[in-house]
Amino acid sequence: MQKYDDLTEFVLRMGDSALIQAQRLCEWTGKAPALEEELALMNVGLDLVGQARNWLDYAAELIGDGTDADALAYRRDERNYRNVLMVEQPNGDFAVTMLKQFLYDVWQFHMLSKLRESKDDRVAAIATKSLKEVTYHLRRSSDWIKRLGDGTEESHQRMVKAIDDVWRFTYDFLQLTEQENALIDSQVIGDVRDVAAQWQTKVNAVFVASTLTVPKPAEPFYLNSREGVHSECLGALLAEMQYLQRAHPNASW
């Protein structure tokens, strides 16, 4: 596994999370429950691809060995991806998809809000631009959690099952590493130490309003996204996403 300096690692974490979430959303193309919903999902996906591009452009500059955002996206192995575990999980049904989106949106929203105050200009600029989009993403996904949780008997059951399926990956949103704490102390990035508490507060509020039970905080287990130890589904996702550049390096049109 390749290790970069603290800031690069952090920028990759933000960018990779957006990229993998976008790639999962793309899987709904042609299969969404309604035409309107399909467009909405793809719009969110496109926003996230844009955000990933901004983060990975910056990461490539920080790495400074001639790499670029495309190479980072299409030529990196699973062990070098830094995305949060939630976004790589399979889409499941619409309840799982919206739940993953919601849990990620809450994290993004609070992270970006704080990152606007970063001393690092690029991080602050990307956060400021992305936050407008994410504010809307969160509004939409919160709305869906309430509709499904407090909807019909079946939609409620599906939400309960969805929470059961993916809750265990949420510990990833609650922890900061020593390196991230160092970036906060030196004010290179904004103080995101409160994000874990803010994440829990927001998720609790929406779950309660949706008649859903809030599980106990998830405990870490052997997966570690910062060390590139992902769940097995990331490899399959990357195999599909990277196929063209792997089979035909530098192909372009």
Next chain:
Amino acid sequence: MSQWTLFEVFIRSKHGLNHKHVGSVHAADAEMAIENARELYTRRNEGVSIWVTPSAQITATASDEKEALFDPSEDKVYRHASFYELPEEVGHM
């Protein structure tokens, strides 16, 4: 989805004073209709305000009433201001 309602969407553009009909969306309720309209009809920076209303709430003229409703005004040129000659003293109006 089969129970979703059809809504008509009206958008006010940046330089427009009034909302204009742009199309329709399906949604479970008005709130979702606003979000769906935002996704479908304001992707290219078209709007600053959205109205939605259930299509069923719109009362419309029937096509077979067209002659009775609209044809009689065809030959009444005196209803246009331009029909009247203005006296010189009035100047431009």
